[in-house]
Amino acid sequence: MKYLLWQTRPALIKAHLAKKLYPSPLDNNPHSENKQNPGVTAHTPGLTDESEPFPNGQNCGKVRVAAIQSRLTLVENVLEYVDTMYLHTAEAVAKGADLLVFPEDNATQLLGLLPGISNLPREANLNKALASLGDTQLSAGDVFSYLTPVTRQVYFTTFKELARRFGVYIMGGSIIIRQDGAISNSQGTLQKQVVNAAYLFAPSGEPVGQQVKAHLLPVEAEWGISCGCDLQVYSTPLGNLAFPVCMDATYFETFRILANRGAEIILVPTANPDRYNFWKALRGAWPRVQETPVYGVTSALVGEVLGMELTGRAGVFAPLELTPNGDGVLAQAPDPHQEAVVVADLDLKALRQYRKESQIWERLNRKLVAKYLPEYY
Amino acid sequence: MGDYKLCCFQTGMFGDSRENLLAEVRKQLTRARDEGGKLVIYPQFWALNLVCPEEPADGIKLLKYLQKQGKTVRQTFLDTCGKLAGEFGLYLLPGSLLEVTDISSTETYDSIRFQNRAFLFSPQGQVILEQAQTHFSSWEEELLFGSVAPGNPYCTSGECPDPPNLSLHQGYTWPVKLCLEPGDSLQVVNTPLGVLGLVLGTDAWYPEVSRILSLQGAQVLLALTARPQPYNPWRQVAGMWQQVQQNQVYCAEACLVGNFLGKSFAGQSSLYGPCEITPGETGVLSQAESATEPEKVEARISLEMLGEIRSRYPLREHFNIPLYRRELGRVYSFEPEDKSILCLE
Structure with a gap:
């Protein structure tokens, strides 16, 4: 581990990134006025709250977002990972993005630093592949837990540097890590959980938000990963942001809770371990955006590693009425297997107007729902 | 079968x-x-x-x-x-x-649900x-009631406030308050x-x-x-x-x-x-x-x-019930069931 930590030391990453090209402040797009105040606070008003989310008038109403579709390749040198993240960021910034969204499991590339990992049998089930090493007790969760110190220092160093040097907000995607805190829930208090967590970095470079995945894929449960039990909304000069992770967007409850807390832009990092099918892929953020009016930004991890195929199309979604073709899509990557950076402009004023006119929340039969939920779950 | x-x-x-x-x-x-x-x-x-x-x-x-x-x-x-x-x-x-589920009268108007x-x-x-249908949209109201001026004498809340200015609907010679009343229950049958x-x-x-x-x-x-x-x-x-x-x-x-x-x-x-x-x-x-x-x-x-x-x-096995019990009360305006649930510390 000490060797791995030295191989991935922050100084090395910082020095590497320092040699790269960055736009000067004068090159920034007109949206950059949104970013001058990097203050971020947890936001908790209800949707029916009449108050403006940005009482000091920081928000200009338009945000350019970039959804990144990145290839999962195991790296043997940490700088390969850093270079990939830099290139995606540079492309998104060149396209004028204020807010960048990286995919789920966005440090799985670093598994390649473990000796012998690429020799594992190509099994769609990572637990089975690990069992072939002779230790049937070893789970994928154990491997991610072991690698956590490395994952943390590489991920945080890389995205702090990129957010600061480019002067943009970056949601760096999620990483599977050991969380050395306690999770208390109805089953009791558990220590040192392995969780799938995403982080938001401000233009100052500071990590200003965290979200632990609250709904797991069955395969993640098999890996020994635990889910979080909270959903957060962060108030930024760009708007009220939330970033539930992948499967969280399968459940309408996630978006209802987040929108009720004030979320207007919901970022959804994904890594879908399945061959691509348009309709199956549609079952995430797109329908959630239609039933709970917010903007949705989905990033995707693609590629094939250890016999597991990942597919998906990064996209930016909006209520049907706010999209030029009436299809709920503002931008989407064309190929579910290739890398891409797609950008779109989000008009928050239009969203607020749509919410007011559609009256979706006002017409929700709360009395009916309260009669049945949450007891029915 | x-x-x-x-x-x-x-x-x-x-x-x-x-x-x-x-x-x-x-x-x-x-x-x-x-x-x-x-x-x-x-x-x-x-x-x-x-x-x-x-x-x-x-x-x-x-x-x-x-x-x-x-x-x-x-x-x-x-x-x-x-x-x-x-x-x-x-x-x-x-x-x-x-x-029609209910008709009532006041001194100044009738109310029909x-x-x-x-x-x-x-x-x-x-x-x-x-x-019974439990949610209505504006176009459904318009279909049945027509476009009505502000202070319209219909509602879908099920709890109709008295509008200040009742207008006469075509066909009615007496002011009426029309309510499209949402259902308050959902059932299944085996x-x-x-x-x-x-x-x-x-x-x-x-x-x-x-x-x-x-x-x-x-x-x-x-x-x-x-x-x-x-x-x-x-x-x-x-x-x-x-x-x-x-x-x-x-x-x-x-x-x-x-x-x-x-x-x-x-x-x-x-x-x-x-x-x-x-x-x-x-x-x-x-x-x-x-x-x-x-x-x-x-x-x-x-x-x-x-x-x-x-x-x-099994999508349902992955419902996050502690989260829902704590948070959905805020969404649907009822008291959360379990306020003691904590999260990542």
């Missing part, structure tokens, strides 16, 4: 006399039964065909007629449809019916499930065809409705919809298609087409299932070719396959 055929009739309103309409319905039911259908559904509002002698000129005239007929409307409907279901030995969901209700008939001709639930109109776009029904055990949702033109297929995807996906149920959606009360309606009646158990993993078992013409849509469904996909991909 784990494997059977469902039929949807995509159809319009008031095309013919009641006698001719019943003759046409008998032909449709004969065909459905002879081709192995077990359950037949018609679109939103279609039941009004069976109780109104002719098409009313507008929503207010329709409501006034229903008000005048009183309880005979329901009785006519129940008698007619009970006989049809029994005659053909089919489960029958003959669209929905607007009903309506609900949109659907009734599912057994092959024995009995009503085995009754469901049948040999599986556990069935009904979704009416705008309820298709409120995920809470299908979620509650599926948590009550629904395996098949029967949806009656009517959307005014212009037609956008993505709106249907955002409705029952996606409710089916997130609840792992089957659904038959019957769409109203043609003209009704001065508006033109369009939709593609469809039979949906979870993507994994439909051809091409599209989530669609069968769909009308046209969004504007009458058509019959049918497909076989298998409750066994539904059970398999639910166990192979």
Whole structure:
């Protein structure tokens, strides 16, 4: 581990990134006025709250977002990972993005630093592949837990540097890590959980938000990963942001809770371990955006590693009425297997107007729902 | 009966006399039964065909007629449809019916409440499930009440405040307050065809409705919809298609087409299932070719396959119940059940 930590030391990453090209402040797009105040606070008003989310008038109403579709390749040198993240960021910034969204499991590339990992049998089930090493007790969760110190220092160093040097907000995607805190829930208090967590970095470079995945894929449960039990909304000069992770967007409850807390832009990092099918892929953020009016930004991890195929199309979604073709899509990557950076402009004023006119929340039969939920779950 | 055929009739309103309409319905039911259908559904509002002698000129005239007929409307409907279901030995969901649920008076105005209700008939001709629509959209209000000035004398909250300036609706010589009253309950019924639930109109776009029904055990949702033109297929995807996906149920959606009360309606009646158990993993078992013409849509469904996909991909096992118990109270305005639940510290 000490060797791995030295191989991935922050100084090395910082020095590497320092040699790269960055736009000067004068090159920034007109949206950059949104970013001058990097203050971020947890936001908790209800949707029916009449108050403006940005009482000091920081928000200009338009945000350019970039959804990144990145290839999962195991790296043997940490700088390969850093270079990939830099290139995606540079492309998104060149396209004028204020807010960048990286995919789920966005440090799985670093598994390649473990000796012998690429020799594992190509099994769609990572637990089975690990069992072939002779230790049937070893789970994928154990491997991610072991690698956590490395994952943390590489991920945080890389995205702090990129957010600061480019002067943009970056949601760096999620990483599977050991969380050395306690999770208390109805089953009791558990220590040192392995969780799938995403982080938001401000233009100052500071990590200003965290979200632990609250709904797991069955395969993640098999890996020994635990889910979080909270959903957060962060108030930024760009708007009220939330970033539930992948499967969280399968459940309408996630978006209802987040929108009720004030979320207007919901970022959804994904890594879908399945061959691509348009309709199956549609079952995430797109329908959630239609039933709970917010903007949705989905990033995707693609590629094939250890016999597991990942597919998906990064996209930016909006209520049907706010999209030029009436299809709920503002931008989407064309190929579910290739890398891409797609950008779109989000008009928050239009969203607020749509919410007011559609009256979706006002017409929700709360009395009916309260009669049945949450007891029915 | 784990494997059977469902039929949807995509159809319009008031095309013919009641006698001719019943003759046409008998032909449709004969065909459905002879081709192995077990359950037949018609679109939103279609039941009004069976109780109104002719098409009313507008929503207010329709409501006034229903008000005048009183309880005979329901009785006519129940008698007619009970006989049809029994005659053909089919489960029958003959669209929905607007009903007067309450009339009251003050010194200055009358108050009339309506609900949109659907009734599912057994092959024995009995009503085995009754469901009132629980959410209304602005276009549904406009369809029935017309465009009304601010301070409008109608509401859908079920708790109508007294508006300051009551206007006279055409056809009424006395001020009235019209209420489209949302239903306050959701039910399912266990049948040999599986556990069935009904979704009416705008309820298709409120995920809470299908979620509650599926948590009550629904395996098949029967949806009656009517959307005014212009037609956008993505709106249907955002409705029952996606409710089916997130609840792992089957659904038959019957769409109203043609003209009704001065508006033109369009939709593609469809039979949906979870993507994994439909051809091409599209989530669609069968769909009308046209969004504007009458058509019959049918497909076989298998409750066994539904059970398999639910166990192979157990979405419900991953509900985050502690989160919902703590947070949904804020969304739906009730006290959270367990305030003591903590999270990452």
